[in-house]
Amino acid sequence: MTDTTLDYAVLTDPARLDETLARATAAARALRTIPDDVRAGYLDAVADALDAARDELVAIATRETHLAEARLEGEVARTSGQLRLLAGVVREGSYLEAILDAAAPSATPPRPDLRRMLIPLGPIVNFAASNFPFAFSVAGGDTAAAWAAGCPVIVKAHSGHRELSRRTAEVVTAALAEADAPDGMFILAEGREVATALVAHPAIKAGSFTGSVAGGRALFDIASSRPDPIPFYGELGSVNPVVIAPLAASRRAQELAEGLAGSFTLGSGQFCTKPGIVFVPSGSDIAERAAAAVGEPEPANLLTPSIADAFRDGWAELSALPGVDVVSAATAGVDGVTPGIVRVDVEAFLTEPRLREEIFGPATLLVEYGDLAAAVEAVDVIEGSLTGTVHADDDDDIAGVVAALSERVGRLLFGGWPTGVAVTWSQQHGGPWPATTSIFTSVGATAVRRFQRPLALQSAPASQLPPALQDDNPWGIPRRVDGVLVAGAPR
């Protein structure tokens, strides 16, 4: 089937939930019998289809999200790239965590033949984010990871880019159909009522979400309070603390100010990794230099009217808090928003919890510290974040800062800025609450593990063993055999 104008059926009616999820459950069973390399081919097929439809999709996205065309084109490439990365992860086979232990009849007690691998959880509901209309949306990272695990996905579309979601869903559905993937492996859903019903439905085995703390927490609570609780992987809020050490601050103020200005205004500050809290030595002029580097840009529209409202309100509250010095005032009007920078001293920061809350959009808070011990104390009161960053020269003593940030973040940067998340084997995009609700990443190769669970087969006859656990390792995957890790033989 190559007709990408098919009449795509979107799940909008809660009354159709059972029948729709029956399709997903049937797909989950079908996927269990399909070889890994065939399933990897589905991900490649979707990647190719997205690339082929790039111009059409970007045109819709530009209109719906106000994001720049070049950024959106890059995001399509990232999205197809992560589908291909995860297809490669599936083919490589380590993700199955295959372990074989031979029987030990003479052990005390005797041990049976036991072989363990990870299997897919079953149908997943994935809530699309507003700020990455491709990479964290319909065919984004969570969808790719669930497919890589062998799970069907029901995507709850984000209302901020509804037309793009539907059109992407058509492209995805056509690509999967052409690749002969099982019906029900991908389903698009819309609407709040359907969304919450999905999380509560017995056929759904896990959920993933990228968005606000309030929204994610509400869904997490539904998932956790089911009669049969399910994992709910939320990526919620993150202030991404940055610590600029004294010597680096004094020697490289201009470079650091420019880097900060570029990072907190990138995409109008609408990244989960935006540097929201920046510790600088007292008396540093990095705030003023950053304000100068930002200049007076044209107002930019944020992703949705509600995000713009939240930015305006958040900025108004932040800039009016006691002790807050407005270095450069943000504006929020009908034409859009402009960036803002505020500054407090570390004592105010330690006493006022509202200074530690994320503001989604182009604003950042500089916190002046007396010495790094005070900065460490302040880092210790910040909630979990996706990232933490240290800017230091070789002769800055950052041991305490590194230890404190390590306890609070999922990715620790030495230099550079946190915006920009490489999709790789080693990436970690997640951290202690509220950065995420889980002990996993939502980006990169290991994101797949969220949608798997172990199954051990005891004393299984050869005829009952899946390829990953057969004696002769027909897929050539890495396995642990009798305690020893054995590298795979590439196919």
Next chain:
Amino acid sequence: MTDTTLDYAVLTDPARLDETLARATAAARALRTIPDDVRAGYLDAVADALDAARDELVAIATRETHLAEARLEGEVARTSGQLRLLAGVVREGSYLEAILDAAAPSATPPRPDLRRMLIPLGPIVNFAASNFPFAFSVAGGDTAAAWAAGCPVIVKAHSGHRELSRRTAEVVTAALAEADAPDGMFILAEGREVATALVAHPAIKAGSFTGSVAGGRALFDIASSRPDPIPFYGELGSVNPVVIAPLAASRRAQELAEGLAGSFTLGSGQFCTKPGIVFVPSGSDIAERAAAAVGEPEPANLLTPSIADAFRDGWAELSALPGVDVVSAATAGVDGVTPGIVRVDVEAFLTEPRLREEIFGPATLLVEYGDLAAAVEAVDVIEGSLTGTVHADDDDDIAGVVAALSERVGRLLFGGWPTGVAVTWSQQHGGPWPATTSIFTSVGATAVRRFQRPLALQSAPASQLPPALQDDNPWGIPRRVDGVLVAGAPR
């Protein structure tokens, strides 16, 4: 310090929670700086100390739990064995999941140097179980797994073996002190009030539990509804379905009946893997043969009076349900309990949910099916279990049964009986709700992953890299480097 009669401080007073957990938090930080092979030595030291104290501990356990001495001696060996297995897991190093991706400055977008490993979550609270006073108690599997991950452990003692718990804690504390382990790496707690306060306390980063569905669910709900939810790994309830296929049933009735009789009465039926629901072909006399094999044993005391009460009430309800045929009546009196076997047909099983509930103790339910399709339909209404078992001859057609059980269990046995859980790399002791609340195992090498989270270091200078992520791999652990899994070099 070799004095095992030290005055061990047990946490019983909620007012002392903060100061006690400050010790655990300090221990967590100390553990981050201690090399893996040193920490592995702590586990070995505790294992040696338990073995050395075996006779004294078993004498206490026999008195407190009514379990047989030989069984308890074996359980001490299992407990020290799993500490040593996990020490080996730490030394082998795969558990760190180290991944190194070199910088790719010419990629689009450019990729930084990124290195990821798993780090310990922090202080863990572990709720001891009643039915394994060693292997799932003070120094049991969850404690060992948390230590292996690098986490301090606060164990909530089970009131069913309080003296044993305190004495074991003394042995553990002395062994850790002699090995120069950080203070606060192990703490014993008692009492319901302290227990729930621990799960809610900000210093606690995860919980583990083995016990009843009601108790585990209550703690899971506390953990999930914290301002900052934490993972709570509960191993709760399991009926462990067994399907005996028609040809196996007709050809091997006596062998299967004897195996069933041995398995469901083992340890007076007080195993989470007890076969509680057994599907047999209509007209099979396996139930009668099993009753004959059980014979008329002396009454046995269950672990605690409340477990005995629950068994008596559960048996009374089960045996009075419509359609239930009592093949062999259990008894529950002041002298203890005796085993019981009941039987229903599959139609009754499909309509009466109370037939599918776990009864902890020596009782099992045989369900008669007309054909295997009916057995599959019945398996599909059972909740998640730790194990599922198929007894089949080569010419039995079990494809449907295997598929249905695979969706519902964590360990699938082909022949044999589910009681008896080997502690190995490949073991899986966990399954869909209510077998566990998680996608992990609580037994075996991979149990460690529950107490870790990923941390990625971006562009870190060599001086900031932990050994597991250094270029020259000083610990010789298996790592993934630029996408390729590289086996470790044993030290």
